Amino acid sequence: MSDEAGSSARKETVTYEHWCKHPGCKKWGSLGFASGKEDPQWFCAEHQPEWKLNA
Numbered sequence: 001m002s003d004e005a006g007s008s009a010r011k012e013t014v015t016y017e018h019w020c021k022h023p024g025c026k027k028w029g030s031l032g033f034a035s036g037k038e039d040p041q042w043f044c045a046e047h048q049p050e051w052k053l054n055a
């Protein structure tokens, strides 16, 4: 594979942006909740799902 030009652009930064999953919420999802094998769902402190507090 010779894609030297795109090699640098392919690097993924550590700063993965994740925002609150709550519809309409534009806050930063500082709290991540993973349910089983699903990808983590991110919520702000205001919209964090209660169903995870007992886990």
Ligand SMILES: [Zn+2]
Pocket: 020, 021, 022, 025, 026, 027, 043, 044, 045, 046, 047
């Ligand atoms: Zn929120």
